[in-house]
Amino acid sequence: MPLKLSFGRLLIAGLLAGLIAGLLAGTFAYVAGEPRIDAAIAIEEQNTLAHGEAGGSEELVGRDTQKNVGLILATSLYGIAMGGFLATAYTLLRRRLRTGSDTRAAIGLAAAALTGIVLVPFFKYPPNPPAVGDPATINQRTLSYLAVLVLGLVAIWAGVLAARTQTHEWRRATAGLTGFLIVVTIAYALLPTTNEVPGTFPAALLWKFRIASLGTQTILWTVLGLAFAGLLNRLATSSARQTPATAEPATT
């Protein structure tokens, strides 16, 4: 019998993978995203001055700290949380994932999460840099964001259920994609549309910021899936070495 893993060991692997993913995503965000945020904040400050509002309000945290320590802390903690969710989902769903490969199971779950809670929200509510959002609508936007995130996961689930109604490989793929797209279309149609980008905001800057944000989240989930799969493989190898007599099935 192969080594039986406890939930605790799987969870530690997930949290560790999440930390690695968060650090790498944070590094990318620092390089690709921070120049865009700086540029957006400069525009925001100009707008504030032009409106004659009290500019230069006392900052609780300096820009320099926000840009390095704050950013990396945010992506690391977020990565750790997502790693924990991935490990928990893996533990509860592994038996239902119809593959003999742990690597495929782990990467498949991370890819599903990337699609459901990054890509589906991205095209409905593309992320915005400072100076774009209307502070008065933040509660509405937060609720809509959480709703599209949940519906993205529902769409993945619908896709898997639809795919499993078919046996032929091509039909499985088509049914899965159709089920997924139906839920996404309904979700996009039902959720409120927000368009708060001021006409004066530079389009190129908005585009670059959004690509940086998408890149950050894609790196986070890609590295998370790969690192979690790698740690599972390590656990498998070390368990096979520790218990050679029982780890190999008696075939002779």
Added chain:
Amino acid sequence: MPKTHTARPLAIPAISTRLLLTAAGVAILLLALAYLVAFDQGALSRSGMYMHELMHDGRHLLGVPCH
């Protein structure tokens, strides 16, 4: 072409009430951690707006609506 090496699947703990309760507890802690980064404004961090301001850029780049 080199042969793909696939490790034999690891055995996962059996689904039991105890495991489900543990997983639910862990999920609540993880949600709190994600909330701390994405939405908290001092209610959870007990640091006023300090943590909120500190992680501001991360929120924007992680796609969370911020301001």
